[in-house]
Amino acid sequence: MKGFGIPCGLPWHLADDVYVPVNSNGKFHWVLTVVALKERCIKVYDFMSSHRSNRKLFFEIQKMDTMLPKYLELCGFFEQNERTNWSVLKCYQGKNKSHPFEVSHVTGIAQQESSSLDCGIFVAAYAEFLSDELEVPxxxxxxxxxxxxxxxxxxxxxxxxxxxxxxxxxxxxxxxRTKKKKRS
Structure with missing residues (x-):
């Protein structure tokens, strides 16, 4: 299941990656974050280089970074070992269950024009590239x-x-029934 986000109803422990769009500042800018569960890492795909130093975006990612391990611990994620034994993965060793995930900002990716509002298109396209296991352009x-x-x-x-x-x-x-009545 490499590269797949979590389809509806599929438990987290059966996915490798989870795609989460994150809004920056409650405005018009979105970034794609990929929670790489087996790497204990949140990869941030920001399509506007000017936003990389945005403090509010950093704060949103930091909240996810802190809340995610606690959520996974509370829902019993780490006890689900039928597909992955989390305790033997190097990135999980020596860390308690609520230890924050590492955050990695992905560089060298195509950027949208600074005056455009195309980040939704970029989020969709990059999620598609990643889920198809293709190189991000x-x-x-x-x-x-x-x-x-x-x-x-x-x-x-x-x-x-x-x-x-x-x-x-x-x-x-x-x-x-309502729709069929209109057709008659």
Whole structure:
């Protein structure tokens, strides 16, 4: 399962990496963080170099760095050894369960233009690269091409849903009856 984020319902101890988008300052900038569980590390993919020294972003990552081990300890993550024996991994040895994860800022990645609001596209693209176990590009990201690609994927998803008679993500029988009455 290398490179996969946690699909809905899959326990954390069965994934290697967990993708978490983090908002910077509650504004328009997002970064992708990858919690590499077997490395006990949070990798930060920031697509605007000017934001690397942003104190509020650093504070948000630091909160995750501190809260995550405590959450994992409380939910029994470290006792789940059927796939991974956490206690034998070098990065877990000599550390108590609530010891913070290491934070690593990934460098040498493509950057968005400082005046753009394209960080959502970058978060989606980088999550896709990483989950497909592809090298993250250092340049040459075409935001317009990615927008078209993601719009096409969403459009196709909508068409397939409509062809199969789905009316919502929620399979609420009331929603189905309401929608069918409108068709008549």
């Amino acid at each position: 250092s340049c040459g990201i075409s935001v317009d091409t990615l927008r078209l690609r993601y719009a096409s994927l969403l459009w196709n998803y909508g068409i397939v849903k409509a062809q199969n008679g789905y009316v919502s993500n929620n399979e609420d029988p009331e929603m189905r």
